[in-house]
Amino acid sequence: MATQAAMPHGRRRRHGTTERQHHSPLGFLLPAVLAVTAGIWAASVLRFQDGGIADGAQWLVGILCAVVLGALAFGLGRIQHRLPRELRAASYGALTGATIGFLTSLAGGSVLRSAGIGLACGLATGLAMFYAFYVRE
Structure with a gap:
C-alpha cells in the first residue's frame, strides 16, 4: 500500500531569490x-x-x-x-524577563526581588515559547 510522505507546510524561500516579504x-x-x-x-x-x-x-x-x-x-x-527555535524562545524570554524586572524595580522592589521575578517570568515565557515553536514547526 502506498503512503504519502508528510511535507512541511510552512513558507520556504529558495536560496538565491530576493523575494520581498510582506508583513501583516x-x-x-x-x-x-x-x-x-x-x-x-x-x-x-x-x-x-x-x-x-x-x-x-x-x-x-x-x-x-x-x-x-x-x-x-x-x-x-x-x-x-532567521533564528533557530531555541534562540528565538530564549530571545522572547529575555525580552519579557527584562521588561518585567524593570517594571518591578520601578515599583520599589529590591534588586534581588526584581531579578527573581524577572528571571521567573523570563524562564516561563521562554519555555512556553519553545513549546509553541516546537509543536508548530
Whole structure:
C-alpha cells in the first residue's frame, strides 16, 4: 500500500531569490500595544509611588520605556524567522524577563526581588515559547 510522505507546510524561500516579504498589520500592532501598555504601567507605577498629579519626569520614563520596548519587540519580530527555535524562545524570554524586572524595580522592589521575578517570568515565557515553536514547526 502506498503512503504519502508528510511535507512541511510552512513558507520556504529558495536560496538565491530576493523575494520581498510582506508583513501583516499584526507585526506592527502587537509591539505597539505592548509598548504602550508597558509605558503606561511604568508612568502609573511612578505616579502612585510619588503620589499627587503626574509630572513630566513620570511621563518621560513611561515614554522611554515604551519606545525601547517597542523597538526591541519590533526588531525581534523582524528577525525571528532567521533564528533557530531555541534562540528565538530564549530571545522572547529575555525580552519579557527584562521588561518585567524593570517594571518591578520601578515599583520599589529590591534588586534581588526584581531579578527573581524577572528571571521567573523570563524562564516561563521562554519555555512556553519553545513549546509553541516546537509543536508548530
